[in-house]
Amino acid sequence: MFITTVQNLKEKLGEKNIFLSDEEITNLEEVTKKYPLRISDYYFSLIEEKGDVIWNQCIPRIEELNSEFGNEDPLNEENEIPFLTHRYPDRCLLLISNTCAMYCRFCTRKRKVGEVVKNPTRKGIEKALNYIENHKEIRDVILSGGDPLLLSVETLERILIDLRKIEHIEMIRIGTRVPCTMPERITDKLCEMLKRHNKNPILYINTHFEHPKEITKESKKACEKLIDIGIPLGNQSIILKDVNNKPEIFKELNRKLLSIGVKPYYLYQPDLVKGTSHFIGNVKEGLDIIQGLRGHTSGMAVPHFVIDAPGGGGKIPILPNYTKLQKNGNVKMKNYEGKDFKYNFKN
Numbered sequence: 001m002f003i004t005t006v007q008n009l010k011e012k013l014g015e016k017n018i019f020l021s022d023e024e025i026t027n028l029e030e031v032t033k034k035y036p037l038r039i040s041d042y043y044f045s046l047i048e049e050k051g052d053v054i055w056n057q058c059i060p061r062i063e064e065l066n067s068e069f070g071n072e073d074p075l076n077e078e079n080e081i082p083f084l085t086h087r088y089p090d091r092c093l094l095l096i097s098n099t100c101a102m103y104c105r106f107c108t109r110k111r112k113v114g115e116v117v118k119n120p121t122r123k124g125i126e127k128a129l130n131y132i133e134n135h136k137e138i139r140d141v142i143l144s145g146g147d148p149l150l151l152s153v154e155t156l157e158r159i160l161i162d163l164r165k166i167e168h169i170e171m172i173r174i175g176t177r178v179p180c181t182m183p184e185r186i187t188d189k190l191c192e193m194l195k196r197h198n199k200n201p202i203l204y205i206n207t208h209f210e211h212p213k214e215i216t217k218e219s220k221k222a223c224e225k226l227i228d229i230g231i232p233l234g235n236q237s238i239i240l241k242d243v244n245n246k247p248e249i250f251k252e253l254n255r256k257l258l259s260i261g262v263k264p265y266y267l268y269q270p271d272l273v274k275g276t277s278h279f280i281g282n283v284k285e286g287l288d289i290i291q292g293l294r295g296h297t298s299g300m301a302v303p304h305f306v307i308d309a310p311g312g313g314g315k316i317p318i319l320p321n322y323t324k325l326q327k328n329g330n331v332k333m334k335n336y337e338g339k340d341f342k343y344n345f346k347n
């Protein structure tokens with residue numbers, strides 16, 4: 001079901017007629033001592049050749065050990081309440097799993113994923129739930145990890161039941177990469193459970209597709225099953241070198257996402273995570289992607305481009321320069337073709 005060892009990876013690649021050199025094997029062994037390897041059989045099946053966009057997301061690279069750059073916890077998520085980050089006034093992040101269907105090589109929580117010993121305990125989650133109960137200003141809880149949908153259906157249901165008892169919670173969001181990396185995990189049993197809990201408060205799911213090649217008949221079916229039980233779906237993507245850092249890739253990805261019922265929601269400049277520098281380009285790439293989308297395709301295909309400010313400053317929107325505010329409150333504007341316009345309400 002999962003590839004987790006270098007030996008197993010080597011054998012599976014051999015079945016695809018892809019072969020690793022001795023140096024590549026040594027490098028893989030070195031990297032996986034620090035950052036574990038895990039690839040679902042499904043996601044692995046999408047690899048066509050060495051170094052393709054699927055490969056680059058799931059196969060460890062020696063650059064991960066270049067430790068000069070970045071921070072283990074760039075967003076300052078670790079704090080006195082384990083598994084919980086309360087950064088914004090009315091919402092909080094609850095990390096309920098350290099396990100994923102695949103350990104993405106660029107993950108912001110690279111420091112945690114795969115560390116089974118640090119998996120949230122029931123006691124730890126209860127403490128976090130108590131905190132939420134005592135903070136009546138929290139109306140939106142985001143369940144993340146790792147991947148919440150890697151928990152057993154029963155464990156996830158217990159957390160949802162507990163959360164639904166807290167009266168001031170208005171919505172629960174689940175962040176998951178499962179529809180993309182292990183679509184068969186969206187089982188009838190899971191959907192029936194989610195459906196039972198998709199009211200008071202309502203559930204949302206934000207998934208995580210990075211490239212049009214990930215939109216397959218299997219991932220489409222997984223999304224359809226979630227839509228069928230009434231859960232709105234959004235998508236978060238990260239701009240990644242050698243994967244998707246071009247406007248035309250996002251145009252295709254976001255159109256395909258909309259066609260399967262998933263609204264592109266956030267586009268992230270990568271966090272400055274230790275072990276991921278080889279994925280990170282400059283911010284201009286993101287601005288170019290947004291300019292390549294805005295006006296050139298449906299507005300619904302244009303996500304919010306944000307930087308999650310290093311050190312825990314929260315998400316900050318980054319916008320191409322379309323407007324110039326005048327002293328009288330009016331604006332001079334450029335449209336998507338670069339043509340000038342004015343909006344003058346008062347002179």
Ligand code: SF4
Nearest residue numbers: 100103104107146177
């Ligand atoms: S699925 Fe999400 S949490 Fe898990 S490794 Fe990938 S990016 Fe990180």
